[in-house]
Amino acid sequence: MLRAISQLRNWRRLVGSELHPSGLAFARARLPRAEFVQMDARHIPASEAFDLVGAFDVIEHIAEDERVLAEIRSTLVTGGGVIIAVPQHPWLWSRFDEIAYHERRYCRGELERKLRQSGFEVLFSTSYTSLLLPMMIASRLLNRGGDSNEGVSKNSRLTHASIACSRQSCAQKCVSLSRDCVGPWAVAASWSDEQSR
Template identity: 60%
Template sequence: MKRCLHCDASYDSGLAHCPVCGRGPAEVDGFVAYSPQFARDGGGFKAGYYAELARLEGANFWFRARNALILWAIGKYCGRFQSFLEIGCGTAYVLSGVAGAYPSARLRGSEIFVAGLGFAAQRLPSAEFVQMDAREIPFREEFDVVGAFDVIEHIEEDERVLVQMHAALKPGGCIVITVPQHAWLWSETDEYACHVRRYSASELHRKIEAAGFEIERSTSFVSALLPALMASRLARKKSAGKAFDPLAEFNISPWLNKALETVLAAERALIRLGISLPVGGSRLVVARKPAAR
């Protein structure tokens, strides 16, 4: 079902306009826009980052390892799903991985900025892409799975986003979320990325459960690289005043990139065995909306 953002009525997903008030979404740069007022300047992210992401994601160890973990979690906990919504899909790097693993699923990606949707549609023409504000999701009980991968840390009203995700899910559906973790890892990199926060496990769990979800799996990841992350942050503090290079952590040699990806693959093997890692640069949570009774 769709949710009308003007009168709050629910109506059939196949309809373009609300049958109650007659209103519907706008169109911006060829994309359906549910919150067009934010399409070019929505806050929480910089539209210029999409080109950087498109250049880096496919080869970088962190993006590749995170994708592998996300796809494993979806397969393990979400079962045979037919519909998937990604909030903050960026350039559709994750969504293209989902498409490859689940070719029969109906995929929809969303972004607050239309600038990102151009990259996404080019990478994955088979999916549907829409502009929307995650704080006002225009769907009710529409999707089997909703994902948000390093997204909610950009949004002040993260608890509202989780409530909206819950409403957009069918009963029994699940969310898959990744976030940066540990406030003590906060650095200029977070500021450059427009993060509002880094989470603790307890904070994230509390907010997810308050939105009505039941947590099925929660684990840290990028745990093996935590000493290197801490050393990097400490070194940056000691060199305060020097120009900050936001891409320094991505511009590494091919052999090191491969080695780090191998390390994270070994870490992922532990997670697959059922071991939930207590600390790490990021956290993965899978949670389910209770089935209707």
């Protein structure tokens, strides 16, 4: 995602972060002109340092998501913003979420409420890739294996990865066709001095 953002304009400074060293090495190889730091999003070592923060498929992995939102807010300059993408629909929970170490899938309005409680003003909130929801449902139904790991074999992980790749290749068309339906959510929010810190 950071590579795509880097191509949108000529950024003065571009910083990426990752908790795991192997993820940092992978990211550095893909985008050598960006700075990368290893950090835990619950303890961001920056204050009023960024105009924009992106958290794409991040906060659903962290039990203390509200703490992460407060940390993100503290890193932003006045008037700064955040763009967040998370998985939605708790009823789509599957073994794949467990393998990905998800803590949750979000309900409509849940992330927006948490952002407001952290002092953000929600500017935009939408579902995207909703036309792919039938594929997501099919993937979950085909790979349900009860409570055991039997339903999450190497083949089922490959099937899920194939669906994910298909989703990525279709994403731009789906975004334009499915603004407010039922796919994952993206939220943009900002804060100003008029909002209490």
